[in-house]
Amino acid sequence: MTTSADPRPASRASRRPATRRIADAPVLRVTVVYLIVAAAAGALAGVIWHLASSLPSYTIGTDGSASISERGLTSVFSADAVYSLIGVLLGAGLGLLAWRWYSRRGAWVVALAGAGALLSALACWWVGTLLGPDSFPTRVSSAKAGDTVQIDLALHTWTPVMVWALAALLPVLVISLIRWDAPSRSD
Template structure:
């Protein structure tokens, strides 16, 4: 009498498949928050350092008080009035590029909020640089001129003559972000599927002929 064999229960196990967890493509919000806080702290530090550098590099022109109580300066002095704005823009370009590069390297995968974070941090650094420079400068020009005596040389106030210089900082901060997002690989693009194992012929099933 032939013995009938019945197949046993198939072994159950977790089905293998590609993992598509959100954490593999985008950083966690906790890590992004920490990186964002460090970026803001870096911007504040660079803003203070930029203010000190702005004060040290800017050569302020002076007015000479005359015997009649009036004050005048030379043509070169008039040309140097905008020298402070020029140095402020140069410092802002360097700091803005640095902040934008750090923002893209650390927070590029969070998406569009990195643009707001980079430009906002750069704008905050610009305002802080302006405040520190004015504090280190000689002070308000009108009050010092009123207290000066004939023959005294009164340097002008260290401030921005054109408020548009503040926009240089966030403008240069957004450049690395835009270049990185345009030239870099998109993290959401599907990766190419892995090919068959080496040495396996296409179409072979591994069953012997019979």
């Protein structure tokens, strides 16, 4: 008995290569991979934050007092500005990655983009403070007259951490607004 070949063209699914896209993987596995990528990127950003921050120094006087110039006072918050700038760039990248991996999963893309950015921001903060100078009160108390003591690498407010999350949510918002009525693609 002979069978004839099926005259219908191969379906799109059967023409798809055997490799699976990461967006088609199980949700838990993709989420773990995304959060690991976010934490690793945040740790690398912490090194960059440490290297890019210009921290002012206090000068120890003969009477044991510590003084800082007016310019030094204004640069106290430069570490926050550098951290925020890194957060805007990395947060937007994490938002785009979250959209790429989770856009078919609905509202999860918003939660995961924000969570990944916050995890990345905290990893950056932790690594940066580990690498940067710390124990400022101890260093000042042990300094001699004429010594300069650099301030700690630290954030002075929580606002820069929130910048990371907002930067991650911005591409998700923009892309979802542009594509809200676009037909779903199955590629």
